[in-house]
Amino acid sequence: MAAMARAATTSDVFNAIAEPQRREILVLLRAGERPVTELAQELGMTQPGASKHLRVLREVGLVRDRKAGKQRLYGLDARGLRPVHEWTGGFERFWNESFDRLDAYVQDLKQARQEE
């Protein structure tokens, strides 16, 4: 097995939300549960297309589905987005500070490393 193309989107939230349409689905679901067809229609995609995106989102745990008679309602489960929020938050000081102070901060880190 020589060359992997990319980590499977199926196993990684970062990857799951890399797809713009999947992000749109998540945004729509903030307003409440929806059946597949409705999502597909609102986002201008085919029903199979929506189903596939929803599957990815389900497999990383960002949505859950519930059978409601003939329909299947998809609902948001945003807990998986928290790690992403926190990871990016780890860079917050780098966009909140001026680059001068940033440089100083970097110098501090360099110093610290050298003294270890």
Added chain:
Amino acid sequence: MAAMARAATTSDVFNAIAEPQRREILVLLRAGERPVTELAQELGMTQPGASKHLRVLREVGLVRDRKAGKQRLYGLDARGLRPVHEWTGGFERFWNESFDRLDAYVQDLKQARQEE
């Protein structure tokens, strides 16, 4: 031009950070500028591999490069991560609150955590 595979990683920060190794590069760069070879070594990848990831990061604006003699130093520019942080932040209330149709599954998890 029938089937596009995916939005180019080149044009989208969400996509750029979907790659675990690229995330590692960004984390490393928080400690300061580094030449390609050093990054490659610290992350256990080949130099061309590192260069390619850095190129993607550069094209979405997450890193900047600066020539320093024979070397080329890469530095972090985390401003592009802010939109990601804010986008995920838009879901914060969904992981901090319990809301109507979130079923017993979620409740169970909360219970479990409180009892730890």
Added chain:
DNA sequence: TTGACGCATGCCGTTATGGGTATACGATGG
């Protein structure tokens, strides 16, 4: 039971991706 509806899946084709290896290129040192 039969049809219609709602949705998931399978298959196909195209494109992008990541890794590896070899190589081209710019800068520096002799």
Added chain:
DNA sequence: CCATCGTATACCCATAACGGCATGCGTCAA
């Protein structure tokens, strides 16, 4: 000028990703 170092690129391979279309499957209504 020539050799070398540091880096970027080109090329190739294998695979995963998306989209479209057709179809399968379960559910509800008549």
